[in-house]
Amino acid sequence: MVDPRTSIISERLKGVGRVVAVSSGKGGVGKSLVASVLALTLAKKGCKVGLFDLDFTSPSTHVILGVEGAKPKEDRGLVPPVVHGLEYMSIVYYSGDRASPLRGADVSNALIELLSITRWGKLDFLVLDMPPGIGDVTLDLVRLIERIEFLIVTTPSRLAFETVRKLAGLLRELGVPVIGVVENMKMDKAKTIQQQTRKLGLTYLGQIPYDTKVEGAIGNTNKLKKTMLVNRLRKMAKEV
Amino acid sequence: MVDPRTSIISERLKGVGRVVAVSSGKGGVGKSLVASVLALTLAKKGCKVGLFDLDFTSPSTHVILGVEGAKPKEDRGLVPPVVHGLEYMSIVYYSGDRASPLRGADVSNALIELLSITRWGKLDFLVLDMPPGIGDVTLDLVRLIERIEFLIVTTPSRLAFETVRKLAGLLRELGVPVIGVVENMKMDKAKTIQQQTRKLGLTYLGQIPYDTKVEGAIGNTNKLKKTMLVNRLRKMAKEV
Numbered sequence: 249m250v251d252p253r254t255s256i257i258s259e260r261l262k263g264v265g266r267v268v269a270v271s272s273g274k275g276g277v278g279k280s281l282v283a284s285v286l287a288l289t290l291a292k293k294g295c296k297v298g299l300f301d302l303d304f305t306s307p308s309t310h311v312i313l314g315v316e317g318a319k320p321k322e323d324r325g326l327v328p329p330v331v332h333g334l335e336y337m338s339i340v341y342y343s344g345d346r347a348s349p350l351r352g353a354d355v356s357n358a359l360i361e362l363l364s365i366t367r368w369g370k371l372d373f374l375v376l377d378m379p380p381g382i383g384d385v386t387l388d389l390v391r392l393i394e395r396i397e398f399l400i401v402t403t404p405s406r407l408a409f410e411t412v413r414k415l416a417g418l419l420r421e422l423g424v425p426v427i428g429v430v431e432n433m434k435m436d437k438a439k440t441i442q443q444q445t446r447k448l449g450l451t452y453l454g455q456i457p458y459d460t461k462v463e464g465a466i467g468n469t470n471k472l473k474k475t476m477l478v479n480r481l482r483k484m485a486k487e488v
Numbered sequence: 489m490v491d492p493r494t495s496i497i498s499e500r501l502k503g504v505g506r507v508v509a510v511s512s513g514k515g516g517v518g519k520s521l522v523a524s525v526l527a528l529t530l531a532k533k534g535c536k537v538g539l540f541d542l543d544f545t546s547p548s549t550h551v552i553l554g555v556e557g558a559k560p561k562e563d564r565g566l567v568p569p570v571v572h573g574l575e576y577m578s579i580v581y582y583s584g585d586r587a588s589p590l591r592g593a594d595v596s597n598a599l600i601e602l603l604s605i606t607r608w609g610k611l612d613f614l615v616l617d618m619p620p621g622i623g624d625v626t627l628d629l630v631r632l633i634e635r636i637e638f639l640i641v642t643t644p645s646r647l648a649f650e651t652v653r654k655l656a657g658l659l660r661e662l663g664v665p666v667i668g669v670v671e672n673m674k675m676d677k678a679k680t681i682q683q684q685t686r687k688l689g690l691t692y693l694g695q696i697p698y699d700t701k702v703e704g705a706i707g708n709t710n711k712l713k714k715t716m717l718v719n720r721l722r723k724m725a726k727e728v
Contacts, residue, residue, distance in 0.1 A: 276516010
């Protein structure tokens with residue numbers, strides 16, 4: 249039997265233009281930073297943008313954006329608060345900051361629950377901060393949101409890219425479109441990732457230099473705006 | 489009903505001295521590098537050591553150690569091959585390099601299967617490279633291996649440490665001993681992580697400076713030996 253909540257999800261996302269899942273093969277590559285800054289950048293350009301933190305493994309966009317006190321409003325579902333111009337939802341509203349280990353099936357349930365109760369406004373973009381890797385949430389979202397497109401973040405490290413290969417393989421098998429690959433934390437001029445990305449048949453969207461200013465800018469969107477991350481993502485956002 | 493395979497696991501681990509799970513709240517902090525180098529360092533000191541890569545999200549110790557062609561031997565179970573002096577097992581022997589998304593329950597099954605068929609020799613240490621975060625594998629292992637102890641890896645980043653807090657909270661609730669916290673990829677002299685670790689009631693084992701040589705040493709244990717990672721972990725290994 250189909251979960252009755254799944255049919256409501258398409259209904260909930262009816263007013264959303266594009267659904268962009270920011271994903272990575274591996275954690276720690278700056279996926280949440282890219283998702284947050286991409287959302288801010290698109291909003292700055294005048295688009296209506298939602299940001300949904302679905303990274304059950306380590307939700308962090310609320311820390312990056314310095315979200316404090318904002319809460320969804322209950323009104324025939326959950327209405328996301330507006331934070332720095334973004335409609336913002338996170339699984340931390342659900343799990344809080346407790347140690348909350350969820351078993352596989354519980355994660356799926358929580359995800360479906362959140363997707364079916366969140367009432368987004370009319371949006372041009374809904375940016376999803378995905379858990380790293382290929383897990384239940386990735387599989388569920390691909391199943392639940394037909395229009396989903398992926399943006400893959402990697403670093404120059406071989407360890408990070410090896411896992412991008414797997415993620416890209418899975419998405420190809422499932423027929424899910426990939427917007428392209430962003431190379432983050434770049435410290436040299438090597439073209440390895442660029443070449444390997446093309447070999448996978450994917451678009452290399454560009455690189456973001458390693459920037460020591462980023463750590464100090466976490467929690468402060470004004471400081472974030474002065475980082476190379478914002479500078480480069482602004483250019484890439486034109487292609488997205 | 490108890491899975492009959494779970495009782496065999498204690499039997500399989502009978503000859504193992506200590507079981508050290510190298511874990512992190514977040515991916516990308518160098519957990520797999522620390523696990524690999526810790527295992528090599530303990531072996532260098534004359535201990536009998538096994539390394540078991542259980543990071544279903546992005547197994548990478550085989551890439552770090554440059555394991556090629558080595559395979560477990562089938563003999564009333566699986567006998568791990570010896571790689572660089574370590575008895576080495578990895579879930580990649582199971583999943584290969586394919587995109588192999590496993591649903592929660594399948595991950596648990598694969599884990600229990602692997603633990604119950606692997607025939608370790610007499611070991612002083614079995615080092616487990618855990619998946620990042622608090623997921624099914626962490627919960628399963630704590631349930632299945634009574635003697636498990638954790639070593640937590642973090643970076644100086646606030647985003648990494650926020651998730652260490654959750655992991656530490658869970659382990660405390662479950663009554664699992666934590667050997668201590670290693671601060672990896674250190675680039676400045678800040679004492680924040682050291683102080684925060686002590687506030688959590690945990691031992692701060694020390695820091696490993698960020699070392700650009702590490703990336704080039706991946707896959708080559710001779711080069712790895714010349715990195716700061718090895719230098720610092722050798723000192724920490726004395727305390728472990």
